[in-house]
Amino acid sequence: MTTPAVHVPRSPVTRKDVARYAGVSTAVVSYVVNGGPKRVAPATEAKVQDAIRVLGYRPNAAARALKLGSSETIGLVIPDNSNPFFSLLAHAVEDAAADRGFALVLTNSDGNVAKERRNIRNLAARQVDGVVLASVLFEPDLADLESAEIPSVLLNHGGESPGFNSVGVDLAAGAKIGVEHLIGHGHTNIALAMGTNVSNEFDGREQGWLQALAGAGLPEGPVVRGDFTREGGYAAGKRLVASASRPTAVFASSDMQAIGILRALHEAGISVPRDMALTSFDGSAEAEFSWPALTTVEQPVRAMAEAAVSALVGETKGSPPEHRLFPTKLRIRQSCGCP
Amino acid sequence: MTTPAVHVPRSPVTRKDVARYAGVSTAVVSYVVNGGPKRVAPATEAKVQDAIRVLGYRPNAAARALKLGSSETIGLVIPDNSNPFFSLLAHAVEDAAADRGFALVLTNSDGNVAKERRNIRNLAARQVDGVVLASVLFEPDLADLESAEIPSVLLNHGGESPGFNSVGVDLAAGAKIGVEHLIGHGHTNIALAMGTNVSNEFDGREQGWLQALAGAGLPEGPVVRGDFTREGGYAAGKRLVASASRPTAVFASSDMQAIGILRALHEAGISVPRDMALTSFDGSAEAEFSWPALTTVEQPVRAMAEAAVSALVGETKGSPPEHRLFPTKLRIRQSCGCP
Numbered sequence: 001m002t003t004p005a006v007h008v009p010r011s012p013v014t015r016k017d018v019a020r021y022a023g024v025s026t027a028v029v030s031y032v033v034n035g036g037p038k039r040v041a042p043a044t045e046a047k048v049q050d051a052i053r054v055l056g057y058r059p060n061a062a063a064r065a066l067k068l069g070s071s072e073t074i075g076l077v078i079p080d081n082s083n084p085f086f087s088l089l090a091h092a093v094e095d096a097a098a099d100r101g102f103a104l105v106l107t108n109s110d111g112n113v114a115k116e117r118r119n120i121r122n123l124a125a126r127q128v129d130g131v132v133l134a135s136v137l138f139e140p141d142l143a144d145l146e147s148a149e150i151p152s153v154l155l156n157h158g159g160e161s162p163g164f165n166s167v168g169v170d171l172a173a174g175a176k177i178g179v180e181h182l183i184g185h186g187h188t189n190i191a192l193a194m195g196t197n198v199s200n201e202f203d204g205r206e207q208g209w210l211q212a213l214a215g216a217g218l219p220e221g222p223v224v225r226g227d228f229t230r231e232g233g234y235a236a237g238k239r240l241v242a243s244a245s246r247p248t249a250v251f252a253s254s255d256m257q258a259i260g261i262l263r264a265l266h267e268a269g270i271s272v273p274r275d276m277a278l279t280s281f282d283g284s285a286e287a288e289f290s291w292p293a294l295t296t297v298e299q300p301v302r303a304m305a306e307a308a309v310s311a312l313v314g315e316t317k318g319s320p321p322e323h324r325l326f327p328t329k330l331r332i333r334q335s336c337g338c339p
Numbered sequence: 340m341t342t343p344a345v346h347v348p349r350s351p352v353t354r355k356d357v358a359r360y361a362g363v364s365t366a367v368v369s370y371v372v373n374g375g376p377k378r379v380a381p382a383t384e385a386k387v388q389d390a391i392r393v394l395g396y397r398p399n400a401a402a403r404a405l406k407l408g409s410s411e412t413i414g415l416v417i418p419d420n421s422n423p424f425f426s427l428l429a430h431a432v433e434d435a436a437a438d439r440g441f442a443l444v445l446t447n448s449d450g451n452v453a454k455e456r457r458n459i460r461n462l463a464a465r466q467v468d469g470v471v472l473a474s475v476l477f478e479p480d481l482a483d484l485e486s487a488e489i490p491s492v493l494l495n496h497g498g499e500s501p502g503f504n505s506v507g508v509d510l511a512a513g514a515k516i517g518v519e520h521l522i523g524h525g526h527t528n529i530a531l532a533m534g535t536n537v538s539n540e541f542d543g544r545e546q547g548w549l550q551a552l553a554g555a556g557l558p559e560g561p562v563v564r565g566d567f568t569r570e571g572g573y574a575a576g577k578r579l580v581a582s583a584s585r586p587t588a589v590f591a592s593s594d595m596q597a598i599g600i601l602r603a604l605h606e607a608g609i610s611v612p613r614d615m616a617l618t619s620f621d622g623s624a625e626a627e628f629s630w631p632a633l634t635t636v637e638q639p640v641r642a643m644a645e646a647a648v649s650a651l652v653g654e655t656k657g658s659p660p661e662h663r664l665f666p667t668k669l670r671i672r673q674s675c676g677c678p
Contacts, residue, residue, distance in 0.1 A: 033464045053486070072465075073444065080430075082624060087426040091419070091447055098446075103465060105412070106445040107437075108430055125372045126411075126442060147392070230628045259628050266630050285421060289569045289598050291605045291630045 013057040022051035074102045074312060075123035075131040079111045083229070083256055084284040085299075086134065089156065092305030093132055100313050102129060111136055117144075124148040130312030138201040139164070155308045158204050160323040167308045167324045171204025171281075172211065174297040174328035178279040179212035179251045181295065181330060185277060185337040187249035191221040193236040193261060195228030195253045205253045205281060221247045228253070233260025240276075241268045252280040255287040258294050258335070273337040283331055293333035300326050352396040361390035413441045413651060414462035414470040418450045422568070422595055423623040424638075425473065428495065431644030432471055439652050441468060450475055456483075463487040469651030477540040478503070494647045497543050499662040506647045506663045510620075513636040513667035514547025514590065515554075517618040520634065520669060521588040522555045524616060524676040530560040530586035532575040532596050534567030544592045544620060560586045567592070572599025579615075580607045591619040594626040597633050597674070605630075612676040622670055632672035639665050 015033075019026040024044060031038045032048040040048070051057070074097045078086045094104040105128060109116035116136055123131050124144040131145055134156040142164075145152045154166035182190050192209045206223075213220055224239045226232035233252060237260060240250060252258040258280035262272060270276050272292055280287065283298025307324050332338050354372075358365040363383060370377045371387040379387070390396070413436045417425045433443040444467060448455035455475055462470050463483040470484055473495040481503075484491045493505035521529050531548045545562075552559055563578045565571035572591060576599060579589060591597040597619035601611060609615050611631055619626065622637025646663050671677050 033460070081420060081426045082423060082430055084421060084423060084426070084625075087420045087423070090445070091421055094445060094447060103444050103446070103461065105442050106429070106433060107442070108433060121372070122442065230624065234628075263628055263630065263632075285569065286423075286625055289573075289602055291602065293602075 013055045015057070017055055018048065018051045018057045021055060022047045024048060071127050071129060072102050073105050073126070073128045074309065075105045075107065075119075075126070075128040076134075077107050077109055077116060077119050077123070077131065078134045079109055079136055081106070081108055084286045085255065085282045085301075088284060088301050089134065089305060092302045093155070093309060095302075096305045096309035100309065102309075102313065109136060113137060117141060120144055124150055130309075132308050132312065136197070138197075151312050151314075153308045153311045155304060157323070158201065163321055164323075165311050165321045167304050167311070167326070169299045169304070169326050169328050172208040174281060174299075175205040175208025175251065175253070176212045176215075177208075177328070177330050178281060178295075178297045179209050180216075181332075181336055182249040182251065182277055182279055183212060183216045183218065185249070185273075187247075187277060188218055189221050189245065189247045189249070190218070191240055191243075191247035191250045192223045193233060193240070193250055193252040193257050194223060194225050195232065195257060196225050203253065205251075209251055221249075226257070228256060230256050230260040230263075233257030234264050235260070237261035237264025238268075241265065241270060247276070249277040249279075252278065255280050255282040255284045255294060255296055258296070259286060259290055262290055262294075262335075273335055277337045278335040279330075280335075283329075287331075288333070290335075292335045295333045295336035295338065296331050297328045298331045299328055352394045354396070356394055357387065357390045357396045360394060361386045363387060410466050410468060411441050412444050412465070412467045413648065414444045414446065414458075414465070414467040415473075416446050416448055416455060416458050416462070416470065417473045418448055418475055420445070420447055423625045424594065424621045424640075427623060427640050428473065428644060431641045432494070432648060434641075435644045435648035439648065441648075441652065448475060452476060456480060459483055463489055469648075471647050471651065475536070477536075490651050490653075492647045492650045494643060496662070497540065502660055503662075504650050504660045506643050506650070506665070508638045508643070508665045508667050510543025511547040511550065513620060513638075514544040514592070515551045516547075516667070516669050517620060517634075517636045518548050518551035518590045519555075520671070520675055521590065521616055521618055522551060522557065524588070524612075526586075526588035526616060527557055528560050528584065528586045528588070529557070530579055530582075530589045531562045532572060532579070532589055532591040532600060533562060533564050534571065534592045534596060535564050542592065544590075548590055560588075565596070567595060569595050569599040569602075572596030573603050574599070576600035576603025577607075580604065580609060586615070588616040588618075591617065594619050594621040594623045594633060594635055597635070598625060598629055601629055601633075601674075612674055616676045617674040618669075619674075622668075626670075627672070629674075631674045634672045634675035634677065635670050636667045637670045638667055 015026050015029045019029045031040050032045050076093050081087045081090050097104050107119040121144045131152040132155050139161050142152055154164050157166035157168040158171045194206055222243050224236040226236045265272055279295045281297045283296050287294035287296045304326055354365050354368045357368045370379050371384050415432050420426045420429050436443050446458040460483045470491040471494050478500050481491055493503050496505035496507040497510045533545055561582050563575040565575045604611055618634045620636045622635050626633035626635045
């Protein structure tokens, strides 16, 4: 191969050139390059790939973003993807975004307000097309997104925050079902293991526990508070075991806490559900494989992720901010006392 | 407020303007806008934020990317972040990238070769600065990245694939420790629950199991194969329970499989570790909270993520592709028979 003596710059190969060479529309070239949003038949895709290779086409995402005023990305802020509930949520948001041609920039706030704010600012600077925020706060500071005119939606949001788009489940109604199920098994001393939020909002799950007890004319059982984690649940479980009026049943505000409580009960030789029954909240995969398997109030993660992304990408454009509330469902397994 | 009759376009506010107004360097403005890589004192940050607000500065990520030839993002492809090992890995890669000023675009391949290829192509089209790939294949197709001149590194990679940058643990050495620990507890009939890969490579964990048995002069115990998942482990556990020469110990190639095996053993009334001992591989958080807690061969996830991102962002630029192998460590808990 000889090297030409003079390098003649040629105009860059465009999507149009690729489309002409491959004998397809420019839209089809886009679908192949972006892996969607529409599917392309394998034979057509092969032709387009061939054209890209022969012509040396290099799609320029940055140039495209500048032209479209869109980076075709959605930012997600979650407290911690090592909590399987949030990793499931992240996966669902990724899929919902990909279906619409958007990639997902994932950031963990590690349950830290300052880090959450930093992540939001960083996403705003990157000009993502929207931000899905599972905030540690009830009314997070979205000024950076607003001044950059980037739409946002609060996901996993317990209540209505005026002026915010939000998606969540009815925490109180869900918790009520979980506690009522324990009441149905004949329990009269039912504890609450409540996760502590950064914000001081009265959590719907605590309301639901109270409502169920009041509805059945039962006294309030002991309340143990701690982190929404396995470790937090383990500490809560040890306190329940040592409690003077030891409950015969516990409602935990998250699966992670319930997993930790189970460990404390096993260590103390307390049989679940015989000596202490347990229901929890979230419906993560880990709950299915604990011993015994957890009866848990399941959140409809896929539907929530779909609603959040749909609100972001303008499918609900022009509508005023709204709080979309999804119903939960009790997944009955063995920790409650069911066979 | 009056609206001017004629709209006079003004030249956009630049980072320099912000720096001058706030009395700081342009680098400091960058750190504030990007949330790093260097920290900025809160008082200085407040001054910069104030300047941004007053001047109406809007950093333009797309323009910057075009100028720098960098989108300041790193792409990550993992099989499934609902496996807590991969969610931990994703979190570690995100942190390592953020420390260097890069955001993370996360994609799940769902253990599917076609989806993995689509994700890689999509990341190439977006001109990410590099791709970290936890592939389902031993020698994945990186042609799309190569033609776009995007560096890549294989993460969670069991062996050396010539021509590829890769980071992984010594699977055989790790598995050998896990099996030898069971031998140390006096077991002579030790099964292997092996996860099945898409690729046909002989997995290092199987080699390590064989080496440990051979080293102790023990016969090969039963081998059950299935998915690297809780469900796969559950099915494997049921087969072990039904096995004619039921083993007294099992080495599982992942924590997820071990979690599934535990459920099968609990259901069959087989006491762990008394009737059947168990060690596994990965060292995920879920392993610490199973019942009994799993003795597991821990992978140094943070160190591996650091090495992968460092290789990508050019800190090892100019070096030939290399396979970085990290040592594992046995985390002793109770499933093995230790007190």
